[in-house]
Amino acid sequence: MKKFFMIFILTAIFSVSGCWNNAYPKPEAFNDTDGTESVSDNDADESEDLESLPDNDSVNDTDNDIVSDEDIFIDLCENNPCIGIEHSTEECFASNGSYRCGCEGDYFWYDSACILDPCDMNKCGEIEDSTGECIPKGHDYICKCEEDFFWYESQYTSTCILSSCRGNPCNGKENSSGECIPLTSDSHECKCIENYYWNENACIPSPCKSDSCSKIENATGECIVINPNQYSCSCKNGYFWNGEECASMPECSKKSGNPCKDSSTGLIWSSMQLTSLYNASCKNEGGFYDWHVPSIGELRSLIVGCPGTMPGGSCGVDTQCTNSDCYTEGCQSCDYSSDGRYSKLGDTELLLSFSMDEETYLWIAAFSSGGIGRTQCPAFLNIEVNYNCEPESKFRCARCEEGYLWENDKCVKSPCTQKSCDIPHSDPGWCVPESGTTFRCKCKKDYVWNGSECILNPCFYKPCKEIPHADPDRCYYNNETTFQCQCDKNYIWNGSACAPSKCLEEPCKDIPHAYNICTPLGEDKYSCACIESFEWGAESYAWDGEKCVSPCDSKPCEIPNSDGKCDVQTAEIYICGCKYPYYWDSDSRKCVNLCDDNPCSKDEHSTGQCYSKYGPDYTCECIGNYYWGASSKKCLPN
Known part of the structure; x- marks a missing residue:
């Protein structure tokens, strides 16, 4: 419900000063702060006991919520948790400790499922002062609220709050239509009659008249109110409103x-x-x-x-x-x-x-x-x-x-025109550009978009009913002519049938450092969930065979200026803890201090004194009327 990626930039306040990240293995482009930066403790928690985990449970169980990579230490999309998700295209996109699945046709990803109606996942019944009724709103939804309450959405919350329109303060308001629109619990606006607009607490004459923009050359005719005495006209491509006309x-x-x-x-x-x-x-x-x-x-x-x-x-x-x-x-x-x-x-x-x-x-x-x-x-x-x-x-x-x-x-010019989606079984007014040359149309029920037209969904006739070890009601559209069935546990779809996988033999049970959790990757391939600090290493890795491996096994952090701690990142990558003021350089795999080579001695306006900062950064002491430029890495004149 929280639309972070569309709303956050409208209200969040940021600062560049003191906010540069120093987590990269190579020096950052900038570091304009001289302040001390705090370091979060990234030490892993103790691993769970084997008994506390579900026995022989599939990692990509579709009933699970979005899985964190810290839980099982594998690439979230490596075993493709999207296989088996109803109405999924089986495309998996991992990002920031979670994943999302591509969805077919008009379906879209919401929480942990591909849904057609956002109200399928609604929680209106749990919202205080809500009637429990859900109303679709694009790929989201709103809840209907009890009398004297209204649905309020912000960057951080979506809920029913007390309406400032209770008692209808707009009723009888001069030049108002009487309709009240709540904004917050203590603010509202009234809908005004023609040629008036709402200005904080009254309907006042609008600067936009019926002919304000209609006679302006290169204007579209739309008039936009800026303040009681000012308006702007919307201009055609290649022109902008300069306060008086649509100028080039x-x-x-x-x-x-x-x-x-x-x-x-x-x-x-x-x-x-x-x-x-x-x-x-x-x-x-x-x-x-x-x-x-x-x-x-x-x-x-x-x-x-x-x-x-x-x-x-x-x-x-x-x-x-x-x-x-x-x-x-x-x-x-x-x-x-x-x-x-x-x-x-x-x-x-x-x-x-x-x-x-x-x-x-x-x-x-x-x-x-x-x-x-x-x-x-x-x-x-x-x-x-x-x-x-x-x-x-x-x-x-x-x-x-x-x-x-x-x-x-x-x-580049959008491929969408007024007639792009004026095709059979499509909503003609709904076109979404995917690139400068491709677009997608919204297809009607039981039809799916194949890249150029709306075709009958291959799952329409429920072909999975006739396939052994397949869920008869879980069929997924792949492309114009093919479909995929959701197979029973430890069976895998091979393109035409549900075939037995190696997981039927419970191979993870006898593998050191592995839980008895097997995920089929094909008829002859599988992966096991490994305990903390170990990851599944197949033949593509440096280790021979299929087993749970850790790059820290060889004690690679017993090196100069290290505190000896080894932190597993992947089956091949590790990070060593370093003694202050040294930091880990992943390229050289050493604990490095930039002041060891004394870069300040090369600056003619420096005293030669170098001070290490946490991470790949340092500060030089400057002479006289000079100060240290953190971005330029030079002593600059005041």
Whole structure:
């Protein structure tokens, strides 16, 4: 019910200062804080007793909730828990300790199932002051509330709260239609009659008249209220509202005003905004209503003069790749500059994107140095934690022209037209672009989308009823002509039948360090769930055979400056604990201290004194009227 990825950026407050993550094995692009950073204790809890686990239970049991990789220490999608999920395409997407399954046709992933009606998973009966009735709302739902209560949704909660419209304060309100719309428990707005709009506590004359925008050249005719004395007109593609007319969009440059268009990408950029003002900042700027906070790929398109982080550079972080593997030395800063040389718009600030990595940290571009990094201050992740973030972070809104979408570092024309889905067995008014060349239509009941048309679902005639060891009522659509049946435990679908798997022989029972939990991977392949600090290593790993293995078995952390602790990451990767101020470098597999080589001795404005900071960072003591630049790694003049 909490729409984190659509709502959070509207209200969360972030700060770049003091918020850079130092968890990477290589130096981060920036670290602008000199403050002491706290280190969370990542020591694993004691493993559960074998008796406390379900005996011989399948890891991908479809009745389970989303599984955490900390529970069984395997890749969440490696054994494909989506097989057997009703109406799933069997595609599995792992992210941030959980997974989601691709769903067929009009079905979508919600909690732990592919559903057609969001009310199938509703909890309205558990909501206080709810009637228990569920009302679908797109891929979500709302609950009907008791009299004098209304459904309230925020970043953190969805519930029934006392309505400020009780007693109807709009009844008899001058120039009001009498309809009351609750906003919170103590605020509301009244619906106004034509040519009036609600302004905090009264219906006042609207600045929008019937002909306000109808006679403006290059306007669409839509009028948008800004304040009692000001309105904006919505303009056609290539034009923006400058307060008086729909003017031609200027080309983005260091001297251009905003909004402006970057012709190399097709993106239109807004003026600079503060996160704390987001709710009102980009709204209607230039007469546009479809502004959004840019992805890191879109934001990166503004970088110039820093080859590693420019589009196509060695830095792998972009819209399609935001995990830590994308972060390379090419993402680090170029030389510090205050003249805006690294931005097409002359920016020197740190700007936010909405893109997150697998740890749900936001990616950021630093135009003072041309680098790409990330911030660990999104307070919406845990409302019980005070991240002490000030409202200092800035951003620009972006948009492609109407009818275009962002793909491969530029705005491309959407494949959806008014007639794209005007085909048999489809909802003609529902078209979703999937790329610049492909789209998806919403098919009617018992029909599924095959990429070009709505076809009869191959499961319509219930073919699984005739297949031994198959659930007769659990059939899944694969493609235009094929289907898949949900097989009984320890049987696996081979394309046409439910075949016996190796798990019938209970092979995990006799494997050291393994629970008796077997997951079939094919007729002749399987995996076992291993105890804590061990992972399943098949023939593709460095170990011979199929068994539970641990990279810590060989005691690799008995090395200089290590505290001897070994933490298993995967069947091949481990992390050693290091004595302060040393930190673990995963490339060299050593405990490293950057001050050992005394980089400060090479700076002519440094005293030569080097101070180690936790992680891959250090500070140099500077002489006289110089201070240490954390991003540039230089002593800079005051």
